[in-house]
Amino acid sequence: MSNLQTDIQFVPGVGPQRASILNKELDIFTLEDLLRYYPYRYVDRSRLYYVHEIEGTMPYVQLKGVIKSFETFGEGRKRRMVAHFTDGTGFVDLVWFQGVRFVESKYKLNKEYIVFGKPSQFGNKYNIAHPDIEECKTPNYRPEGLFAYYNTTEKMKRSYLNSKTFNKLMEGAFSMLKESIPESLSPYILEAANLISLHDALENIHFPKTPILLRDAEIRLKFEELFFIQLNILGYTANRKEKLKGFFFQKVGHYLNTFYKKHLPFELTNAQKRVIKEIRYDTASGKQMNRLLQGDVGSGKTLVALMLMLISLDNGFQACLMAPTEILASQHFATFQETLSYMGVKIALLTGSTRKKAREKLHAELLSGEIDILIGTHALIEDTVNFNNLGFVVIDEQHRFGVAQRAKLWAKNEHPPHILVMTATPIPRTLAMTVYGDLDVSVIDELPPGRKPVVTAHRYEQKRGALYQFLRNEIKKGRQAYIVFPLIEESEKIDLQNLEDGYLQIKEMFPEFTVSKMHGRMKPAEKEEEMRKFVANEAQIMVSTTVIEVGVNVPNASMMIIESAQRFGLSQLHQLRGRVGRGAEQSYCILVTPYELSADTRKRMEIMTESNDGFVIAEADLKLRGPGDLGGTQQSGIPFNLRIADLVRDSNILYKAREVAEQIIETDPSLEKPEHIVLQRQLRKLMGNRYDWGRIS
Numbered sequence: 001m002s003n004l005q006t007d008i009q010f011v012p013g014v015g016p017q018r019a020s021i022l023n024k025e026l027d028i029f030t031l032e033d034l035l036r037y038y039p040y041r042y043v044d045r046s047r048l049y050y051v052h053e054i055e056g057t058m059p060y061v062q063l064k065g066v067i068k069s070f071e072t073f074g075e076g077r078k079r080r081m082v083a084h085f086t087d088g089t090g091f092v093d094l095v096w097f098q099g100v101r102f103v104e105s106k107y108k109l110n111k112e113y114i115v116f117g118k119p120s121q122f123g124n125k126y127n128i129a130h131p132d133i134e135e136c137k138t139p140n141y142r143p144e145g146l147f148a149y150y151n152t153t154e155k156m157k158r159s160y161l162n163s164k165t166f167n168k169l170m171e172g173a174f175s176m177l178k179e180s181i182p183e184s185l186s187p188y189i190l191e192a193a194n195l196i197s198l199h200d201a202l203e204n205i206h207f208p209k210t211p212i213l214l215r216d217a218e219i220r221l222k223f224e225e226l227f228f229i230q231l232n233i234l235g236y237t238a239n240r241k242e243k244l245k246g247f248f249f250q251k252v253g254h255y256l257n258t259f260y261k262k263h264l265p266f267e268l269t270n271a272q273k274r275v276i277k278e279i280r281y282d283t284a285s286g287k288q289m290n291r292l293l294q295g296d297v298g299s300g301k302t303l304v305a306l307m308l309m310l311i312s313l314d315n316g317f318q319a320c321l322m323a324p325t326e327i328l329a330s331q332h333f334a335t336f337q338e339t340l341s342y343m344g345v346k347i348a349l350l351t352g353s354t355r356k357k358a359r360e361k362l363h364a365e366l367l368s369g370e371i372d373i374l375i376g377t378h379a380l381i382e383d384t385v386n387f388n389n390l391g392f393v394v395i396d397e398q399h400r401f402g403v404a405q406r407a408k409l410w411a412k413n414e415h416p417p418h419i420l421v422m423t424a425t426p427i428p429r430t431l432a433m434t435v436y437g438d439l440d441v442s443v444i445d446e447l448p449p450g451r452k453p454v455v456t457a458h459r460y461e462q463k464r465g466a467l468y469q470f471l472r473n474e475i476k477k478g479r480q481a482y483i484v485f486p487l488i489e490e491s492e493k494i495d496l497q498n499l500e501d502g503y504l505q506i507k508e509m510f511p512e513f514t515v516s517k518m519h520g521r522m523k524p525a526e527k528e529e530e531m532r533k534f535v536a537n538e539a540q541i542m543v544s545t546t547v548i549e550v551g552v553n554v555p556n557a558s559m560m561i562i563e564s565a566q567r568f569g570l571s572q573l574h575q576l577r578g579r580v581g582r583g584a585e586q587s588y589c590i591l592v593t594p595y596e597l598s599a600d601t602r603k604r605m606e607i608m609t610e611s612n613d614g615f616v617i618a619e620a621d622l623k624l625r626g627p628g629d630l631g632g633t634q635q636s637g638i639p640f641n642l643r644i645a646d647l648v649r650d651s652n653i654l655y656k657a658r659e660v661a662e663q664i665i666e667t668d669p670s671l672e673k674p675e676h677i678v679l680q681r682q683l684r685k686l687m688g689n690r691y692d693w694g695r696i697s
């Protein structure tokens, strides 16, 4: 047995007090936890600099020279010690603010030292605060190789648990190991993916012998991290598919046929046809479907959902659709009503503002099976909502819901219904494989014909005059416009005031038009009325917060003006832009900002004006922001935060890890073969009690 599980307090240099800090601050409890705490960067200590080479922007320098004299400045707590240091090419000051008393006794004058630290400039002189100092043991002595740096918290630093201490602790940890660290991957995987052993990887991640070995160590550890995530997702999915019987939608019948033959408002795009086929095939397989439908804004996902819901009715099952906002739910309800009511399909709407009496009636009609299709907000996952025979569930704009809500819909029938989640927020492939890895994916990668790409421009606030002139001309041509103001909770009051001011200003500027206003704080009835006016073109301008961000569909609106665009993220800007460009007319999206912008923001504006493609924007977004918050990761297969892998930079490692995991799950879905026991064990360790593919939550 290895001693990897040794309590951290017994590692040389730790002890009970530091152990408790490591427990609390970094979740480090065992020797293994410590070894798995990876450095965040390395510094090459084989390079020596001369004093005259120092420049202000250097993150660190390493010098070799002697201390010529000591000097103290200040009194009491402000006391600091300065050592005047030289290598013959110039002087730097080494400065200490703490431990001042010991410095003079520790270091000797005119003795050769290696000094390492971050230089900062004072006038025409440099100083290095709290440098690392090492004695030159031989005349030509210099440190070797790459030194690891570790992230530490303020609390840790107060107990002198800094990066340097971590170096010592890692040394202590390795000295405690009685034998090699056991491998977590099967030997043939190491070979297939060309990886070094776990032991070598951990040694070199903390104490790299060469840059090449450091690279190999990184690859090995990144692969391992991504591989177990993929193995978990794929194993879970395979087991679920194996066990879960789904409703068998065996036929296409009256409803879909009638709709398709008589009432389809337009020819389907090829992408829509393909996706319908894929889903049709799934629902007739006897297995329960869990599918993600991705399609850029305006690609026509609603129609696809509607047709599939009709297949559900054709097979004697009810269907429901959940949308993230009341506005969107009402809009879907109206579309469905208009398209289906003449066919005798009974559709109902359930939102937070449905009155008690109506709600009770609706509950009864759902139970009796009188209602065929229910459309609503998250109100429809409440326990009081029960169906007669729910067979098909659509979740629109999935990114607005948690995975837990998806799970609740599973429980609305004895067998879980087929589930289709739709999103217009394109997810880069690497992220989708990780966050939505348990879902099958369909993509609508084609917009309906005749759409003109939205023309996007960036304008400064100071130049609103010209913008308003342009707006006036567009509206005179019969178009409509959105003007969106940011609103976030933290500054809600100010933001609402901005919206109010903007609204009044617009009304004043455009007395000849009717202006609507919408924000989340309005009563549902008011919102509905404002929306109705805009849909009917009784109002030409809609001044709004981002409540209209997702899904709203008014094809005649051809202008989207986004105020304070610098405050929005890329995917939000893209969503907002998606509200226009839905009709045959040329549409415009104008991003309005002040002159002063950060480099990042300027980049965002550039990306928006250059690309209309949601996937390009999503990739750029991921690169700019990093995948930091993966959103709902807990239940989507990621049992822990990524420690070393990066979904943007390490996509190739991820694809390889996925490929290997797929092969394994295909041949040995429960990881029972002798060569896979090691994987099963590691997965249990990583997932704790969450590892249980047999259980379906």
Ligand code: ADP
Pocket: 266, 267, 268, 269, 272, 295, 296, 297, 298, 299, 300, 301, 302, 303, 424, 448, 449, 551, 553, 555, 582
């Ligand atoms: P999203 O995918 O963003 O939810 P919608 O489903 O709201 O997009 O569709 C956007 C618009 O495109 C709607 O007005 C819809 O009626 C229209 N549409 C959908 N499919 C087609 C098609 N095949 N041809 C023409 N227009 C279509």
Ligand code: MG
Pocket: 301, 302, 396, 551
């Ligand atoms: Mg939509």
